[in-house]
Amino acid sequence: MTEDRLIELIESWGADPSAFPQAERGAARALLAAHPERFATAIAEARALDAALARMPDVFPPPALTAALIASAPKPKRAGGALRVPKFAPWAPASGAAALAAGLFMGLMAAPSASASASADSETDDVQALLEEAIGYDPAAMSEGIAE
Amino acid sequence: MAIVVRVSGPESDKPCRVAFSSDLDQITRAAAGDAAAVRALVNRYSPGVLSLATCMLSDRGEAEDVTQETFIRAWKALPGWEPRAKFSTWLHRVALNLCYDGLRKRRESLPGELPDLADTRLSPQEALDQSQRVLAIEQAISALPERQSAALTLCALQGHSQAEAAEIMDVSVEALESLLARARRTLRAHLLERSPSP
Structure with missing residues (x-):
């Protein structure tokens, strides 16, 4: 270990010899102990910088970032493999037939209500005729009068 | 282990x-x-x-x-x-x-x-503020050439071993040491420059 090499180590790794490369640590410690005055300036400068760096606070991810990192992770697979829809669904024709049957059923159910609606219309016409007769209103005579 | x-x-x-x-x-x-x-x-x-x-x-x-x-x-x-x-x-x-x-x-x-050190000189009052000091060091580190900044962060701030830091950076331990020496020299000069005169 030369003095120049020890200065290099201090300038690179700082004042604490335990941060030096392991292979050179022992020799560096011995040289430092033998001639502390020769390295006092380098050690003091390195120590000041070490202290400034040591004041840097630890960085902690905010909860939102942690949550986002966890959310982006792989999701557990379902037991027996993921649920997949096959390209050809064997039940497709059956579902088509079921839809057709449902349509027909709905049509048949709607038909009686349509005829009920028609009979309701004829009842309304009868009531209107009775009312017109009661008040002596004759729509045919009214149309002829307008024509003349 | x-x-x-x-x-x-x-x-x-x-x-x-x-x-x-x-x-x-x-x-x-x-x-x-x-x-x-x-x-x-x-x-x-x-x-x-x-x-x-x-x-x-x-x-x-x-x-x-x-x-x-x-x-x-x-x-x-x-x-x-x-x-x-x-x-x-x-x-x-x-x-x-x-x-x-x-x-x-x-x-x-x-x-x-040009890549240059950020101007982080502070007033004497601000210099007393710890958070401003931390910010100044952080900015000075990030203003270093990127490989020097990485070497200093990995070794001096995060405490990675020399071998691990060298592996992360894909350089030899000798190259890492050289980057660290330059980084520390520049950073020290910058911090001395902004520290108030006695």
Whole structure:
């Protein structure tokens, strides 16, 4: 270990010899102990910088970032493999037939209500005729009068 | 404790450091979607990745983006994970490369600007403020040439071993030492410059 090499180590790794490369640590410690005055300036400068760096606070991810990192992770697979829809669904024709049957059923159910609606219309016409007769209103005579 | 094994393939004659056994276990479980393993990996490694990106970029928003992208890449890599390197080393290398990309994009968007130390000189009153000091050091580190900044952050701030820091940066330990020496020299000069005269 030369003095120049020890200065290099201090300038690179700082004042604490335990941060030096392991292979050179022992020799560096011995040289430092033998001639502390020769390295006092380098050690003091390195120590000041070490202290400034040591004041840097630890960085902690905010909860939102942690949550986002966890959310982006792989999701557990379902037991027996993921649920997949096959390209050809064997039940497709059956579902088509079921839809057709449902349509027909709905049509048949709607038909009686349509005829009920028609009979309701004829009842309304009868009531209107009775009312017109009661008040002596004759729509045919009214149309002829307008024509003349 | 790291395990040393021999791996098959062209490099089978070289022993490789592999992930910590607990890492391997967690990686396997996280790849299968085990929520506890995912949470453990995030809790263990996200502070280091965020810290590295913050020092490199000096921008918390960009640093968080880098952290997210790093973990997205990690999740994609997990199913085929081959434990040739420590997961931590691999993760920090991905983060560092993303930081380099970010810095490169910054330079491209600001052509003609020379990389220089940020002007972090503060008034005497401000200099007393610890948070301002921390900010000044953080900005001074991020204003260093990117490889020097990375070396200093990995070794002096994050406490990675020399071998691990060199592996993350893909350089030799000797090159790492040279980067560190230059980084510390520049940083010390900058901090001396901004410290109030006696």
